[in-house]
Amino acid sequence: MVDRLREILGEKKGKEAYSTLSREGRVRMGLNENLLVNRFFSDTLMAEAIKRVDVREYPPPKGWVAASAIAESLGVWEDEVLIGNGSDEILDLIAKVFLSSEGREAIVVDPTFEMYKFYTSIAGGRTRQVLTTGDFDLSADSILSAIGDSTKVIFICSPNNPTGKQFNRDEVLRVVEESGRLVVLDEAYVDFAPYSLSGECTQYENLLVLRTFSKAFGMAGLRAGYCVGNARLLKWLRAAQSPFSVNSVAQEMVRLVIENRKVYEAFIRQVIEERNYLLAELEMLSGVDAYESDANFILFRLPPGIESGSVVRRLGEDGIDVRDRGGLPLLENCVRVTVSTRENNLKFIDSLRKAISEEGKK
Ligand SMILES: Cc1ncc(COP(=O)(O)O)c(C=O)c1O
Numbered sequence: 517m518v519d520r521l522r523e524i525l526g527e528k529k530g531k532e533a534y535s536t537l538s539r540e541g542r543v544r545m546g547l548n549e550n551l552l553v554n555r556f557f558s559d560t561l562m563a564e565a566i567k568r569v570d571v572r573e574y575p576p577p578k579g580w581v582a583a584s585a586i587a588e589s590l591g592v593w594e595d596e597v598l599i600g601n602g603s604d605e606i607l608d609l610i611a612k613v614f615l616s617s618e619g620r621e622a623i624v625v626d627p628t629f630e631m632y633k634f635y636t637s638i639a640g641g642r643t644r645q646v647l648t649t650g651d652f653d654l655s656a657d658s659i660l661s662a663i664g665d666s667t668k669v670i671f672i673c674s675p676n677n678p679t680g681k682q683f684n685r686d687e688v689l690r691v692v693e694e695s696g697r698l699v700v701l702d703e704a705y706v707d708f709a710p711y712s713l714s715g716e717c718t719q720y721e722n723l724l725v726l727r728t729f730s731k732a733f734g735m736a737g738l739r740a741g742y743c744v745g746n747a748r749l750l751k752w753l754r755a756a757q758s759p760f761s762v763n764s765v766a767q768e769m770v771r772l773v774i775e776n777r778k779v780y781e782a783f784i785r786q787v788i789e790e791r792n793y794l795l796a797e798l799e800m801l802s803g804v805d806a807y808e809s810d811a812n813f814i815l816f817r818l819p820p821g822i823e824s825g826s827v828v829r830r831l832g833e834d835g836i837d838v839r840d841r842g843g844l845p846l847l848e849n850c851v852r853v854t855v856s857t858r859e860n861n862l863k864f865i866d867s868l869r870k871a872i873s874e875e876g877k878k
Pocket residue numbers: 547548601602603604605629673677702704727728729730736739740741
């Protein structure tokens with residue numbers, strides 16, 4: 517099957533068969549999805565996944581079909597993997613299991629993914645904010661000194677959303693080794709980055725690594741994310757999870773994506789090439805400060821006096837959706853843009869240039 521798919525890709529059918537715009541005709545560069553996964557390839561795998569399941573039946577409980585394929589690919593045991601309805605479900609489970617009693621607290625390293633605070637507060641816990649360093653790196657000292665009696669969980673997102681920075685490995689491991697707390701390392705974007713701790717995390721008693729099929733593998737609409745870690749820790753989360761939260765098509769698709777990993781690696785390389793291209797283009801815009809990224813998006817700061825909200829609105833009027841991050845700590849007037857196809861990246865740069873110039877005249 518892989519050979520046939522490679523043949524199809526060689527025929528470049530994907531490019532001709534599908535537009536890179538959304539159904540509403542918009543350029544989606546706001547949610548860190550991956551449009552560089554060839555649509556024809558992905559649809560072919562989906563057709564195969566659908567053939568393999570009978571949707572009249574409930575899915576394999578606790579997502580075991582997907583979980584066993586993931587475990588095998590990472591070289592860990594099956595009970596060291598937990599699959600969820602997106603990694604969002606796993607964040608929700610972590611908050612419910614470890615943060616729901618009165619007074620329990622989680623540390624978040626801001627600026628970061630906002631859902632850690634969301635799930636913690638829904639569960640009834642509190643969050644304590646620690647800031648990154650000025651160049652968006654992680655300071656183990658700042659985290660370690662913020663730990664209090666009620667701190668139960670430390671959320672670390674690396675590569676971090678929205679800065680794109682993958683934290684220094686030794687600093688992350690220092691937090692794991694010296695904190696004495698559960699560390700949740702969210703590696704949603706790690707497939708675009710230099711290193712991952714998912715292969716070695718099971719040796720720690722207090723480290724959970726989260727990964728997802730939504731980003732590098734272009735499966736955001738199917739909802740499949742997972743967590744790797746020590747079996748004793750995962751047992752708590754598994755016990756709190758509903759049995760059928762991961763649907764059968766998603767489970768088969770996970771299996772197929774893993775079987776076709778080599779093809780996806782080519783898509784990931786394309787994202788990295790486009791990321792370099794987009795970064796270089798952004799750096800050429802006068803007054804724009806663009807940050808290096810280890811993910812499939814880029815954060816940039818607008819020239820002084822130009823407001824991120826207004827620029828994002830103007831881009832939206834041009835049909836291009838990006839994310840205003842100017843309201844987050846340390847990110848005044850910053851915007852996050854998802855790396856897309858060359859065609860979309862060019863549209864975005866043109867529209868941004870125009871928006872900055874118009875805003876500069878005000
Ligand atoms: C850092 C981070 N973690 C987790 C998620 C959620 O991913 P999923 O689609 O697997 O729920 C996202 C999605 O944007 C994210 O940016």
